[in-house]
Amino acid sequence: MAGKSGRVISAQQQFSIKRSLMKWEAFLLLVFVLVNIMNVCISPYYLSVNGLFTATSSFLEKAFIVLPMAYILLLGEIDISVGATVALSACMLGITYNAGLPMGAAVVxxxxxxxxxxxxxxxxxxxxxxxxxxxxxxxxxxxxRGIAEILLTDKGTGGFTAVKWFQNLYWGKIGVVPIMFLIFVICAILFGIVMHKTTFGRWMYAIGSNARAAKYSGIRVQRIRCIVYTLTGAFSAVTAVFLASRMGSVRSNIAEGYELEAISMVVLGGVLTDGGKGNFPGVVIAIFVLGFLRYGLGLANIPSQVMMVIIGLLLIVAVMLPNLAGKIRKSL
Structure with a gap:
């Protein structure tokens, strides 16, 4: 747009390499590269196509919960029931299948x-x-979790390996690419588009920034909150399907701690816990950073307790860095 002075006013921000390198996603990509370098040093069998896809299969089932959890934190809220929702959904799958329903109906x-x-x-x-x-x-x-334990007590239910198509949801591949990986990529793209390119996404940012102001500006805050929580429950059930496909059976104590892992991935991805800020690409990168880090430490036979310490320190640094960067910029 040109004014009388001949100057051009543009609503679009010009591309800047410096600004791009200062983004949180750039830092996560650097961490991702360093994690893969470490994994290559740990295991000579890591750097192969099959090895990399095996690594993704070890954590992608729970990553489906991370997608809507990013929306929850963007609203400035939290949902710590997702692990129990996975357990209850998986238990109902097993019970209905063994009661005589076809596997397709049990999945529904x-x-x-x-x-x-x-x-x-x-x-x-x-x-x-x-x-x-x-x-x-x-x-x-x-x-x-209590309902799941009442339904199955301390027993398990399974027999899913008899259904080939269901087993292939987790173990199946198209060429060398796991089917689950392709499904996750499609879901991640859709979630990213909704968050950054739609009115619904702008509403979520507005609610997370100031719910009261969003309400008075005409946004149906409570309806959007309800939709996001419902979506989180639905994708917890998707995780339950893949988990049952991998294990071939289910118990009431599965998916313990999934809620903390999902929240940690979202936080590492740069979505602030007080809402209103964050980018979805960072969340996706964080999924692979933590997933490959855990896989690499597992290859080195690092005890799970040490893994928790390392991942905990990484999350603390992730929370501190934006604040430190802001103070540094103000001091310059």
Missing amino acids: VCLLVGTACGLFNGLMLTRFTELAPMILTLGSQILY
């Missing part, structure tokens, strides 16, 4: 149960707005 039941769990969280939080999301989802976590 699993997805419906997970969606219903998420919808319950959403309805409770939107009908009783004084409830804190952490307290409510802590209660629903105990509720869902």
